[in-house]
Amino acid sequence: NAGVMQNPRHLVRRRGQEARLRCSPMKGHSHVYWYRQLPEEGLKFMVYLQKENIIDESGMPKERFSAEFPKEGPSILRIQQVVRGDSAAYFCASSPYGQGSTGELFFGEGSRLTVL
Amino acid sequence: DAKTTQPPSMDCAEGRAANLPCNHSTISGNEYVYWYRQIHSQGPQYIIHGLKNNETNEMASLIITEDRKSSTLILPHATLRDTAVYYCIVRPFGSGNTGKLIFGQGTTLQVKP
Numbered sequence: 001n002a003g004v005m006q007n008p009r010h011l012v013r014r015r016g017q018e019a020r021l022r023c024s025p026m027k028g029h030s031h032v033y034w035y036r037q038l039p040e041e042g043l044k045f046m047v048y049l050q051k052e053n054i055i056d057e058s059g060m061p062k063e064r065f066s067a068e069f070p071k072e073g074p075s076i077l078r079i080q081q082v083v084r085g086d087s088a089a090y091f092c093a094s095s096p097y098g099q100g101s102t103g104e105l106f107f108g109e110g111s112r113l114t115v116l
Numbered sequence: 117d118a119k120t121t122q123p124p125s126m127d128c129a130e131g132r133a134a135n136l137p138c139n140h141s142t143i144s145g146n147e148y149v150y151w152y153r154q155i156h157s158q159g160p161q162y163i164i165h166g167l168k169n170n171e172t173n174e175m176a177s178l179i180i181t182e183d184r185k186s187s188t189l190i191l192p193h194a195t196l197r198d199t200a201v202y203y204c205i206v207r208p209f210g211s212g213n214t215g216k217l218i219f220g221q222g223t224t225l226q227v228k229p
Contacts, residue, residue, distance in 0.1 A: 031215070033217075042220065045218060089157065093217075104162040106162070
């Protein structure tokens with residue numbers, strides 16, 4: 001059973017371009033979480049999605065950032081008009097369990113975005 | 117905000133037990149204690165979790181005090197590959213909780229030869 005797959009692993013964008021980060025959860029997992037880790041800082045929760053629904057986006061910046069988890073295909077974190085401060089590692093985690101469960105989250109290896 | 121307090125760093129000799137403390141004095145009855153670690157900027161890795169009883173698995177043991185206000189993660193025989201940032205997290209369960217993890221600053225464990 002493959003783990004959580006994130007791609008690209010490394011992405012370089014110039015200021016003003018768009019970045020799309022993809023996350024394929026583990027097989028059978030329908031819950032996806034996105035986290036951001038700025039250089040030398042801790043992991044910050046961004047958004048929690050179930051298939052076709054955003055459940056909790058309390059950690060998402062209000063502008064330029066969006067996320068989706070369609071019925072088919074991977075979850076996508078989209079950053080429009082990137083700025084240098086968006087340079088970070090973005091981690092995706094998945095879980096087969098519903099809200100309120102005690103099951104652990106399984107993390108991918110992350111996508112590292114560099115904005116020039 | 118994280119509801120836990122951990123020392124920023126610790127050292128441990130290779131082959132010895134590593135005991136990582138965590139304070140969670142405001143923990144609620146519907147919150148579990150979870151431990152994750154992050155090795156050199158890799159994705160976080162689940163270690164163990166517990167509610168009020170001590171727990172053990174192939175990676176570690178978790179000792180939770182009777183009042184549940186603190187806990188200790190024990191790596192019984194630390195190796196160099198255990199060098200990582202260890203995060204202690206309290207996470208609510210039950211209806212209305214999303215299951216998200218709120219990470220604090222963690223403890224950087226350095227295992228030395």
